[in-house]
Amino acid sequence: MSNTVDSNLKAIRYDRGNLDILDQLQLPTHTEYIPIKNTEDGWDAIKQMKVRGAPAIAIVGCLSMAVEIYHMEFQSHQEIADYVKDKLNYLVTARPTAVNMKEASDWISKMLQELTTDSDLSVHAFKELAIEAAEILFEDDVTINKDIGRHGAEHILNHCQDKDNVNILTHCNTGSLATAGYGTALGVIRALHEKNRIKHVYCTETRPYNQGARLTAYELVHENIPATLILDSMPAILMSHHDITAVVVGADRVVANGDTANKIGTIQIAIIAKHFKVPFYVACPLTTFDPSKESGKEIAIEERPHIEMTSIKGQRIAAHGIDCWNPAFDVTPAELITGGIVTEYGVFKPSEIKEKLTAKKMEKDKMNMNGQMRRRSSYSSFKTIDNGMIQQ
């Protein structure tokens, strides 16, 4: 199975020392790539939503650190570890709700600090470790998304009546423009389409940034997936008039009890799906799981500028003087996620997500760290990291 994605749908272009992103504020009318030369550029692009989507935010943030330090000289391992930690913590502040950037910041910072005492590594080799850690996130993402797609498609097909005519409703954008490629919830749709099981996809416009109208519709049309754009106010009439097989959405943060933060409007769709007995799925990678928070009440919800509601492309559409409320996300309680949480490891009930994903998270962190160790040809002897200690 090819791991490449359609070059027209690449949100991120990277070679060591160089990073460009597709300016998603210009889509679908203009395709323009802009250079990201350092973490300040990365922070600005994430804040302004030139790049968005929980996984893409983490990838671009970490790669902006990688291109910055690539062109720098350092005197010691600790200087690199401290510099990288400061820059990654700064990138986390760009948008507070999606957890992927914080997860990546924590893992890379911890890995580097573990290795500061390793005298086998030259300062240059140590700097390369930091760059490679960011590259791992980028390189692994498409494979992870294809695993999410496969598990989600299999679960939907195993639990639906008409397996040859699957109708899916999705919200916001969770495709190649929200990840390194293929997508999460849109990855499930792509996997069903590859099996020739999709009858029709319905995507909401997703006001006020219009991720659905501008980005998801763009991806679906580009790949000839039969789809219809609907207003954010239409999920109820859609489910009352059409046989919707399942709702599949993405996530910005899934917490220990399975509550999920996702694009504003998600909880409304979940409530409507429950009323019409349509299975509601959340699709996300392990990096979106935050076991440190017990319930959705603890998730910080980003509020964005009012002008994003009151104007479109500089054209005012709301009365001057009206107050506005513009939360970018809402929290869907676990009991409304009736289909399950689709991950690269399988589909889990919200109630089992803490047990299933906490163990996977620890396993993956250790694997990534040891993978980093193996990548160091400069090591005189093979080392592994167990329980945080370097073993000869």
Ligand SMILES: CSC[C@H]1O[C@H](OP(=O)(O)O)[C@H](O)[C@@H]1O
């Ligand atoms: C796989 S993207 C996950 C998530 O991110 C989007 O938010 P935004 O466009 O504001 O970054 C949306 O909530 C997607 O479901």
